[in-house]
Amino acid sequence: NAGVMQNPRHLVRRRGQEARLRCSPMKGHSHVYWYRQLPEEGLKFMVYLQKENIIDESGMPKERFSAEFPKEGPSILRIQQVVRGDSAAYFCASSPPGFSPLHFGNGTRLTVT
Amino acid sequence: AQTVTQSQPEMSVQEAETVTLSCTYDTSESNYYLFWYKQPPSRQMILVIRQEAYKQQNATENRFSVNFQKAAKSFSLKISDSQLGDTAMYFCAFMKVDDYKLSFGAGTTVTVRA
Numbered sequence: 001n002a003g004v005m006q007n008p009r010h011l012v013r014r015r016g017q018e019a020r021l022r023c024s025p026m027k028g029h030s031h032v033y034w035y036r037q038l039p040e041e042g043l044k045f046m047v048y049l050q051k052e053n054i055i056d057e058s059g060m061p062k063e064r065f066s067a068e069f070p071k072e073g074p075s076i077l078r079i080q081q082v083v084r085g086d087s088a089a090y091f092c093a094s095s096p097p098g099f100s101p102l103h104f105g106n107g108t109r110l111t112v113t
Numbered sequence: 114a115q116t117v118t119q120s121q122p123e124m125s126v127q128e129a130e131t132v133t134l135s136c137t138y139d140t141s142e143s144n145y146y147l148f149w150y151k152q153p154p155s156r157q158m159i160l161v162i163r164q165e166a167y168k169q170q171n172a173t174e175n176r177f178s179v180n181f182q183k184a185a186k187s188f189s190l191k192i193s194d195s196q197l198g199d200t201a202m203y204f205c206a207f208m209k210v211d212d213y214k215l216s217f218g219a220g221t222t223v224t225v226r227a
Contacts, residue, residue, distance in 0.1 A: 033213065042117070042204050042217030043158070056213075091158060095213070101148070102215065104158035 002027065004094050004105035005074075012111045013082045021077040021108045025094030032075040033102060034067055037089040049075060082112045115140045115207045119218035126195045127226050133180075134190045134221045136205030142166075146208045147181065147188045148215070153201040161203070164188065195225045 005024040013019050025032050031050055035043040036059075046059040049069035060067065064082075069075040079086055089109045093102035116139045126132035138147070149161040164172045164181050171179050176193045192199055205218040 031213070035215075040219070042206075042219050043215070044217070045214045048213055059214075089156060093158075101160055101163060103160075104150075106155065106157045109156070 004029075004092055004103050006090075006092050006105035006108050008108060009106065010109050010111070012113060014113055015083055016081050019079040019082050019086070019110055021079075021090050021092075021110070023075040023077070023092030023094075023105060025075070025092075026103050029094035029096050029103070031095045031097065032069050033093045033095075034075075034077050035091045035093065037091060037107070039088070043091055046077075079110075082110070084112050086110060087112045115142075115209070115216045117205050117207050117216050117218040119205055119221050121221045122219075123222045123224070125224045125226060126192075128197060129194055131191060131193050132195055132223060134192075134203055134205075134223070136188045136190070136218055138186050138188065138205070138207050138216075140186070140207065140209075142209050144210045146210065147179075148206040148208070149177070149179070149188075149190045150204045150206060150217075151199075151201045152204065152220070153198075158204075162190065192223070197225050197227060199223060200225045 033048050034046040037043045047067045048056040064080045066078045089107045091107045093104045118137045145166045147164045151159045151161045162172050162174045162177050178191050180189045202220045202222050204220045206215045208215050
């Protein structure tokens, strides 16, 4: 049973470009969560999605950031017009219904140059 | 909002010895979950141990055990017989029951010396 798969592992973007981060949840998991880890900090909640629905995006910056979890395919975290402050590790986690302990992926490290 | 505080940025321990990591939290909830996650250099977030606040008995997982003091809002992690593979950053985290958001502390870097 494969774990939570995130790709790419590393992503480098120039300021102003778009970043697309992908997450495939564990088999049987219908809930996806995105967290951001800034350098020397713990993870901070960004957004919670179920298939085709955004349940809670209270941790997402109001501009440039969006997330989706389509009926088919992985969840996507999209950052438009990236800035240096977006440089961080972005983690995806998944769970089955019932909010049992989250299973995390290995993260995507985004570097904005 | 819940806050989680880890007051030790770094800890160093000799192989085979014991190290204790501290964590305090602030909440008005009476029932909740507490977790310790390990993040090795590979960056993977690995669940080490979980504690339900309504349980008085401290959780244990092999060489990892916690000291949960609900009144003091303290949740320390003890790593016994430390191994080189325990070298990692350790995060304390809080979650309300029936919620889905984890609130993390800033982490403690543990280095196990040979």
